[in-house]
Amino acid sequence: MGTMKVTEKYELTEADKKFECEKVYMGEGTPTAEEFWKIAGEDHPGVQMVMAQKGFNLAGPVKVLSEGEYPVKYAGVYMRPEQSRKIFEEKGWKEIAALQLRNPMHRSHEYLCKIAVEVCDGVYIHSLVGNLKPGDIPADVRVKCIDSLVKNYFVDKNVVQGGYPLDMRYAGPREGLLHATFRQNYGCSRMIIGRDHAGVGDFYGMFEAQTIFDKIPTPKDPGKALLCKPLKIDWTFYCHKCDGMASLRTCPHGKEDRVLLSGTMLRKMLSEGGEIPDHFGRDEVLTILREYYEGLTEKVEIKMHGAATGDNKK
Amino acid sequence: MGTMKVTEKYELTEADKKFECEKVYMGEGTPTAEEFWKIAGEDHPGVQMVMAQKGFNLAGPVKVLSEGEYPVKYAGVYMRPEQSRKIFEEKGWKEIAALQLRNPMHRSHEYLCKIAVEVCDGVYIHSLVGNLKPGDIPADVRVKCIDSLVKNYFVDKNVVQGGYPLDMRYAGPREGLLHATFRQNYGCSRMIIGRDHAGVGDFYGMFEAQTIFDKIPTPKDPGKALLCKPLKIDWTFYCHKCDGMASLRTCPHGKEDRVLLSGTMLRKMLSEGGEIPDHFGRDEVLTILREYYEGLTEKVEIKMHGAATGDNKK
Secondary structure, three states: OEEEOOOEEEEOOHHHHHHHHHHHHOOOOOOOHHHHHHHHHHHOHHHHHHHOOOOEEEEOOEEEOOOOOHHHHOOOOEOOHHHHHHHHHHHOOOOEEEEEEOOOOOHHHHHHHHHHHHHOOEEEEEEEOOOOOOOOOOHHHHHHHHHHHHHHHOOHHHEEEEEEOOOOOOOOHHHHHHHHHHHHHOOOOEEEEOOOOOOOOOOOOOOHHHHHHHHOOOOOOHHHOOOOEEEEOOOEEEEOOOOEEEEOOOOOOOHHHEEOOOHHHHHHHHHOOOOOOOOOOOHHHHHHHHHHHHHOOOOOOOOOOHHHOOOOOO | OEEEOOOEEEEOOHHHHHHHHHHHHOOOOOOOHHHHHHHHHHHOHHHHHHHOOOOEEEEOOEEEOOOOOHHHHOOOOEOOHHHHHHHHHHHOOOOEEEEEEOOOOOHHHHHHHHHHHHHOOEEEEEEEOOOOOOOOOOHHHHHHHHHHHHHHHOOHHHEEEEEEOOOOOOOOHHHHHHHHHHHHHOOOOEEEEOOOOOOOOOOOOOOHHHHHHHHOOOOOOHHHOOOOEEEEOOOEEEEOOOOEEEEOOOOOOOHHHEEOOOHHHHHHHHHOOOOOOOOOOOHHHHHHHHHHHHHOOOOOOOOOOHHHOOOOOO
16 A cells, blocks of 8 residues: 555546557567457456556556555565565575466476576575465465475575565566566566466467567666576476476477476366376375365356466466 | 697606696695595596606697597597587577586486576587596497487487597596586587586585686686686486486485486496386486497406495596
8 A cells, every 4th residue: 555646647548558558468479459459358368457447547656655464464475675685695695586476386387496496596486475366376375385395395495485466467578577677676687487478368479478588678778777687498397208397498208298287277177176197286285275175165167268278377 | 649849848757746736636625735645646547647647748839630530430429619619500509508428328417408408508418439447338338328318308409419539637626617618619608517527536525616617717818718607506316206307406305215326336237237226317328338238248347436336426
């Protein structure tokens, strides 16, 4: 909660909103405005958010009065940038990779983190603790999953867990840049960017959120440069022939050898009590998720749509 | 084969040789000259090489007349720096990691390479094709092992295999710098430095070959700087609880969960027809090594010594 001293105000027109959407949400999946608008209004939650705005745009200096329930509800996890920077400094870390996380952490995310731990000083598992859309796993359950994963499968001293409140925009590549900017504030030097980072449906190219980092112009004032560089990692999965985790860059085997399951598909299996394929998630994490679903009084129905059947969004 | 136009010559004294040994081969394992010389003469093959030198030191410009049998015997593998640079350029690679290899490639080495493939544009598996000490696996067998590994477990386009003739000095940290310098010539930007790189016995600290890169002075002439930076990776192994490859930085489990086997121990098991523990090496590679040992007319006896029973040297 806070106040804003309004210094600028203008009436918002349909053209303004469309302009914003095209500048922020258009990508390789819908390269022309015509293709974009054919599906964006129906299928893009970020576009829907913008188009639903009414009345006026306001701007001005903001004063924060309270951080709400976060500091108490997520004590030890919710952090200001000042706090995470202090922790990294105390640990003597210089190269710090950030993992953006909004779904429960499974082995594909664990593997992204572990690659980062192998080549950096440490990793910051930075998960979204704000409100999500109905059917998604609540933040406290997801934090419990990360706790259990870190406790059982990570070397504690190489990992820091943090949480932050943010609405996903599903802006793919441009949201990748935004995520890296946030993490630079939190003291991270690398932002892990996997396959279809912050994507939705087929709006973006699978690695558009990686390549955009090579395309942004260098600002004249070096103080304004994005210092948090991407740690680009390909699509990750367990492969039976590789006998471990792998990615499209390291695994030469076929689809039939790989354990592939989208977050949406997994939620469906968990909520319906189905068996999860071996090697997809850690038992400790799946137990927490099963308990959550069993405790739900209202049955959650998860609808599958095209893009959710074989992807690995986070 | 080549000629040298001798421009400098001096008689080599015992003191000269000792001076060289102390400057090159002393490390954290034997921090004082007294401790060093107590064991170096008996246990350090590099020191033995230097101390066995006789007569004179000669210096002067060298002219190469022939590269010997290498270009024919290892056609497609033996490469000049010009050739590897050209391949990297054609592939559009910029970040290239080099793996130094003198033993058959098992999963711990494969994992080092795969981490490199995940975070760089490609990896150069650069193995020693020169002569080795008796009992070691000959280069043509090792090259066959790498071929099979790349064919079955790597995405071909992300790997280049090369071979070069070099005598190991077992100089640990200083040899790490030498290896990086060579690989810089070959066009690589990163040198993979694992646990006890180029080490022997207990002469060096386990990660001394990593930390030395942070200690070398910056030359006044930037053209003389070492541009090939280390890609530092911890001790790697298969871990049953991790359900895949891991390192001391990522695996929190115990010794009993890990598959640990030194190269020397493995050679002993293979030459005596013993069973190799699961997940240590790839079946295709172990088959090639078994065939080699079965084809030997003279039985190889491999003696175990303290340092070879639990290490992971390469």
